[in-house]
Amino acid sequence: MEKTPKKVWTKKGTGLMLARRFRVSPRWVSKVLNGGGDSQTARNIRAVAVRDYGGIPIYE
Numbered sequence: 001m002e003k004t005p006k007k008v009w010t011k012k013g014t015g016l017m018l019a020r021r022f023r024v025s026p027r028w029v030s031k032v033l034n035g036g037g038d039s040q041t042a043r044n045i046r047a048v049a050v051r052d053y054g055g056i057p058i059y060e
Contacts, residue, residue, distance in 0.1 A: 005057030007035045008049045017053065018045055035060075 010033060018033075019026040022045055032042045033049060049055035 003059065004043055005046055005050065006060045007058040008033045008046050008055040009058060010049050010053055010055040014049060014053045014055065018049060021048070 015026050015029045015033065019029045022029070022041065024041070024045075028037075029045060031037060032045050033055075036042075046055075046057075050057050
């Protein structure tokens with residue numbers, strides 16, 4: 001099983017792009033990238049942020 005990051009650091013503006021892509025609010029994306037939420041969608045957002053948007057995973 002692949003270890004998933006709990007937090008992801010991204011460049012400014014990435015949260016808005018992720019919110020549009022997943023059709024969720026930018027506030028919720030911010031919460032997810034800062035370690036909140038553990039749903040499948042939250043895990044997908046963190047994975048896409050790292051894979052497609054150059055996010056830096058932070059493992060705790």
